[in-house]
Amino acid sequence: MLFFIPLALLIFLGPMGKHNFSEPLYFGPSCDTGCSNSDYQIPDFAFTNQDNEFINRDSLLGKIWVAAFVDFEDPNLPKITERLLIPNFKFRMEPDISIICFDPNGYSDTAAVKAYVTQNLRYSNNKTKWQFLQGDSAAMASFVRNGFLIQDLKNEAVFRAVDEGGHIRGLYGNTEYHFENLMEDIAILNKKRKIKRGY
Numbered sequence: 001m002l003f004f005i006p007l008a009l010l011i012f013l014g015p016m017g018k019h020n021f022s023e024p025l026y027f028g029p030s031c032d033t034g035c036s037n038s039d040y041q042i043p044d045f046a047f048t049n050q051d052n053e054f055i056n057r058d059s060l061l062g063k064i065w066v067a068a069f070v071d072f073e074d075p076n077l078p079k080i081t082e083r084l085l086i087p088n089f090k091f092r093m094e095p096d097i098s099i100i101c102f103d104p105n106g107y108s109d110t111a112a113v114k115a116y117v118t119q120n121l122r123y124s125n126n127k128t129k130w131q132f133l134q135g136d137s138a139a140m141a142s143f144v145r146n147g148f149l150i151q152d153l154k155n156e157a158v159f160r161a162v163d164e165g166g167h168i169r170g171l172y173g174n175t176e177y178h179f180e181n182l183m184e185d186i187a188i189l190n191k192k193r194k195i196k197r198g199y
Helices: 003-013 076-091 110-123 136-147 176-197
Strands: 025-026 029-034 044-047 055-056 062-069 097-102 128-133 159-162 168-172
Touching: 055 062, 055 136, 062 128, 062 176, 076 097, 076 110, 076 176, 110 128, 159 176
Parallel strands: 062 097, 097 128
Antiparallel strands: 025 029, 025 168, 044 055, 062 159, 159 168
16 A cells, blocks of 8 residues: 555656756857857768768758767777667657767778668668768868867767757767766757657
8 A cells, every 4th residue: 555655646746747857068169068058059061971962960950969970990880889779779769869970080981881871770770860971081080170079089079969959968988877878868858859849
C-alpha cells in the first residue's frame, strides 16, 4: 500500500507539474566558456556530402545537429564512429536531428566516405541523418578553425551541438561522460524546439 501512494501522486501530479529544462549554454568568440545568450552563428559554408549534394548552413537551419570533426584516416575514427552511432540510433525517429561530419584535412576519396556513411546509416535508414562533408582542404580547415572556433583538434573537443538557428550550444570531448552530456543537451534542445513549435 505504501508503494502505491507515491506512485499515484506521481501519476496524478506529473501531467500538472511544470517541467523546466536547463538550456545548454551558447558559445562564440565573445563567450568561449559559455554564456546564457549569443547572436553568434556559425558562418555560411559550401561543401558537398557523400552523395555529392551541395550543403550549406542555410540548408541545415531548422535542424539540430551534432557537428563532428574527424580525420577520416585517424586511427581514432572507429571510436568516434562508435560514439556517433548512439545519437544516430536514439534519434532515428527525429528527422530534424542530424550528424554532420567535417574532415579538416579535406579527405577526397568520395567512394570510401560514401561506404562509411552507408554502413552507419543502417540504424536509421535516413540518408540526411548522417552526412560527411568534403571540400577544398584549405577551405575546410579554415571553416573548422574560424567557424567552430577550434584551433587544435588534437587537444580540443571533437563534437559540437548546434541548434536550429545555427548557434553553437555545447563543446564535448570524445569520452563517455562528455558524450552523455551531448545526448542530454540534444534532447533538451529538441524538447524546447518542439514546445516552441507547439508539438
